[in-house]
Amino acid sequence: MRHKIRLIDFILLRFIEERMKVARDVAKEKKKTDSPIDIRDIEEQKIKEILDRTDLNPVRMRRIFEEIMKLAKEEEYRLLGISKTVAVLGPMGSFSDEMAMKLIGSRIPLKYCSTTDEIIEMVEKGEVDYGIVPIENSTYGTVIPVLDALLNHEVEVFGEAKLEIHHCLVSKKKLDLKEIKRIYSHPQAISQSLGFINTYLSHAEIRYTSSTSDAVNLLDDESAAIMSENAARMYGLLILRRSIQDLKEKNITRFYIIRRKTGKMEGRYTSLFFGVQDRPGSLKAVLDIFANRGINLRKLESRPARTFLGDYVFFVEVEAPLKEEDIRDLEKVTAFYKIIGVFDEVEELDVFK
Template sequence: MRILIYGDESMGSLLYELFCGEGHSVERYNESVAISSFDVLFICVPWDFFERALREVSHKARRDALLVDTLQEKDLTIPMLEGTGFDYFSIYPLMTIESKITDVVVVRKSGKREEKIILDAFAKSGSKVVEMNLHEYQKWLVEDQVLEGVDQMRNSIRSIDRFILKLLERRIEIAQKIARRKSKMNEAIEVREVEEEKMREILSETSLNPLLTKEIFELIMKLTKEEEYKALGISRTVAILGPKGSFSEEMGLKLVGSRVPLRYCFTTDEIIKLVESGEVDYGIAPIENSTNGTVFPVLDALLNHDVEVFGESNLEINQCLVARRRLKLNDIKRVLSHPQAVAQCMGFLNNYLSNAEIRYTSSTSDAVNLLDDYSAAIMSENGARLHKLYVLRKGIQDLKKENITRFYIIRKRTGKTCGRITSLFFSVEDRPGSLKDALEVFQRKGFNLRKLESRPAKTVLGDYVFFVEVEAPLSEEDLKELREVTAFYKVIGVFDTIESLNVYE
């Protein structure tokens, strides 16, 4: 059997000595050697040169020759060898610091008789021969092998990195299947409670730096979600005030048509921060209700963050009294809900449940978790249906036909202005008539203000910032006049009413 050792690394030298000792005709490769005259060709080059070496060998070798791959990176070398059309034998000889081959891992065999001759030679020299498939080999590289020598350790790290990459690809492949099922069930891709529980489990199972570990897995989850959305053709995501069953979700479903791209948040401030950071593309936040008036936390967040309003939409709010079981009104001891929902239903509560205790929750849907057999909650009919609750009374809000919540639709600031409404903040100097001077800018031009609010400037007592919605798209000339009579101003959006949001590619 004529053997060619392609490569003069330490492994090549060991193989040369081994097969010469067994009486075979063995040569080291050089440019004068005729590759086509050999039965077996060992490729013993560093990974960086493997592709070039394989190209030369496969181009010049006889078609019945056996190619032998000795590199550690089997996940890369095997696909290349498959592409040559040659019979190949993929092995990984383990070499000690004393330049002795102790073990030979066989990953892929072709069945040619030369393979048995090669393995017999290894066994005669005292090497232990172990056979495993590619998956078992990759697992062994990561978990089981004993490493000696810096180069061997570095090669193992490279293999582990590639194995990690394969696992990431597999993770994403499974996540995409889950995403497709969620899409059919009209469920959101991102569920914070599930992700937080995953993170707690991960951090509890390692002694590594928890901050860096958390950061790594957050990036893995972010990459996974990007690929899930891509698989569904979704290019934009939307943050809303959760949880499921909230009126904000109803607004999101009205505009988007599906729960899949929705991201549920605990607070409106979180919505606006996610939009500003670019973690989501759009945010939907309630700005005012016809019963309760302005949602001041949203105003404050819009003042303090760099986002813009590019649309608004209205949702009719119909509140229901719900419970875990059928109850008579005089059996209800407690009523649970968000403060705004309670405020919208005070007439009903005073007339029919005056003896019941009122307890406030962070959202209408969160009240569900606190329900017992003698309590009721105020929430939407959709929320009741979602949580499988009994609807005791429908339409318990004080305004039967006009209980409307208006929502802002926001995005990262683009500078684009299109619409008939301008929203802005401004402040004025602390002197008599300063606010009048600012408002006269709008009066002189015949611009109606459909909304005017004041908010504490959070500097010193008595300092205020004013918020207005002007029924006109303000021009540069309009803003120049406003600048002359204000201490500062900030336009947060020029917009119209919108009926839908396109989140697809």
């Protein structure tokens, strides 16, 4: 019996190798026609057709075939000479994934990470070329872990992009809301949908996951998840309610696009951290630099310095690139400062320019 299993494994391996040969032929055709590599709708249809033909666990089978497709795409990227990569918060179907596809399409491969810290560290180490991280939501506010990581790592913000967020309540099968015993989702998705949860699902236990689409793996017949409609379709889940977020319009998440430090200072906005001496008027002295030059503040946050109780680091975004005289004046009134980026809002990211 073990010999039979081993033989089947070898047969599977040979078929996967054959699939890679076909992928190389497909890459040659795509190069001739300049066609995209990653075509989500077609891939999703292929996976759906496969899952319809088996009674095996659909979540695990999906993972297997997604990995095979990923392997094939990596082979295509290699043959086309595409080596750049972008790290996003995964897995596939997350809002970060949706933002990346909107910005980049299928031109370069995505690296799915479990945390935003992992994304920022990979960019800093040069393990990926770019990262896309959420920095702010119109309901949730600032994404504090990202802010802290940007202070502690040497990366550069060179663009920002916005995505309108709509949350859906989904499940494996049709459920009345009163039948739902557990809700799975990312803390931000939960916080953005608390009005709906408190009104209709106050009886259910909330369980947090590292990503909205990660909740798929935990779903059972008595639970539901909160995620995007795109993710629900991707994982073959039933949508119980659409648009359950508290803000029905303009629930927007803003993302930073980051890379390793280049020292380039080009763009309309500047983001920076600074610290001040613990004495009256020290913060005002910094803010006066911007006010006296007519520079508008988009954002002002304070974070514990993690040294002594009462010590704070400030984060600001201003609507201007800082000039040399601005920086000289900042040096005079701050204990330290760190510019993390000068950037514009972008709708498309040309990663090859």
